[in-house]
Amino acid sequence: MIRRIKHIIKSGCFFRGIEHFLVMFPSALIIASITNTRYGEPVFSLSSILMSVGISTIAFLIFTKGKIPFFLGPSFSYIGFTSYYVATISDRQDIQYVRATILWGYLLSIVILICLSFLYHFKITGKIVDFLFPSVVMGPAISLIGLELANTAISDAGLNGTDYRIKILAILTLVIIIIASLTKRRFFKNTSIFLGIIMGCIIASFMGMFKLEIPDNKLIIFPTVYINEFLVIPDNLGTLFISVIPSTVMNFTELIGRVTVLDGMQKRDGINDEGLMSKSLKKSSISNFISVLIASVPCTFYAENIAIMNLNSSLVSVKGSKMQDEDRFVQNCYNPYSVYPYVIASIVSILVACIGWLQNIFMCIPKAVLGSMELFVFTLVASPGIQLLVENKVDYKKISNQIISASILLAGVSSLVIEYKTIYLKGMSLGLTIGVTINLITRILYYFGWLNENLTLLEILELCVDCNSHKIHFWAKKSMFFSEERKTYTGSEIIELIHKKIVYSDLKDLDSIEITETCTNKKIVIKQAYNQIMIVVAFPVKLQKEYANDYNFVVPIDKHGRVQIVINTSVSKHKLCNLLKNIT
16 A cells, blocks of 8 residues: 555656646636625535536546546536526526526536437437537637637736736746656656646745635535525526527537547557547536536536646656556556546545635635646647647648638637627637538538539548448559558448548659449549549440530540549539449
């Protein structure tokens, strides 16, 4: 036991757990303050929020058998919904009815969230999500999580104020965190934020800006659990159900974004969990149900906590003696994807919820120190979005991708707010809504051939493969991944191979690609020359002239029905798909 405790400290697990709690703590404070009513009593106390965070995170880790490292913090998606009902009914109803109305709305939201999460298990739902939220939308949206909070962090750190002492404290704290993160010493790197906050408090005490005051609060606080409020059934359940849908959708997309980031991190380190998205969504929605039953706000995965996890060494560097230790507990202490820090963070959250003087200790941390920590973490949060765009080879030569990404970022970092009753769109939620809308418009124009863009080679390959219902021979000339012998694949296998093994630069260097259906010998040849893509196929002879007359991009080659399709802006996905269905 002593050896295990030693490794928990040595590996930085304990301090990372405190870091995970610290980056969530300001959000819990904000949620508690926002939900204040005109009666002077908050809808949800800080203690109840911290208790629900700790319990729901532990429940999630148990449900996932300790295999998915996530921390559940209070979601900001429901601020609009909560604020609307606090403002509209607190004047004419008592606090119990206000709280009951909001809790029933949360409960209905969780029911919707559970349904969406379980539906995602089916391929059709996954395809719909991928259609609405492709990489060109999710990448900038994930980056917005950090970018939209940058002004808040700068304000908290006092960097936009006039007090030079606060600025010096904030800058020194930030420098300490950055240096600790960049050092080779694993302990410093894995506890950089914790060390920065401790050193920041010490510096603040020398500057006369930090004084630890512990009022005579009760030693033990029993967080209020408003379970009786569920017995008060509001008379507007139908309206509640409709009004909470926007917040639920935003929470669902937040969850998808966070899991996408974790999946990218794990694949970078050689971990491939095919069911990560489905499992994470289902288990988190059930954990959210527990959070609401405790009478607190619904939770979401925190990007800040993922950023802290990303600070750790990659798996390649920890496959040494510690990862070969006979004790599985010790191995997990040094695993960057270990759930131990999240267990510690959850326990700390529960302790702070129940012990009054602990809450005061955390509240005594200078705002400039917390602001520097936020600024560092929010910077790290923005980078996975860029990484997602790079890994998924988003082509920014296409004007549509430029418009989508720019619109999301500009709307997200601006001060624009769209507010109507329970709908509150600002920052990421606004940017994501605009991105999805423009993406849908782009896809409609693209499908009917009204988009002023050429099909990419990858899009053409996927279309050609989809048109073959049987196994196919695939041969790519001048590719390092294929020899000259033809290899047989199914359609899904070759698409997976294209996405995983042939990077975009390799595709551009290919002279030609030949796809032949095994049963019918139908052949499609894709050629590239001088940045021009052409497809050579054979149609029935009687259709050759008809197609050549109807489509000016179809050029007959010989009397046997072979034609050349020159890819230009007139070639839409819809037209090309119809042509390829008639090849002989």
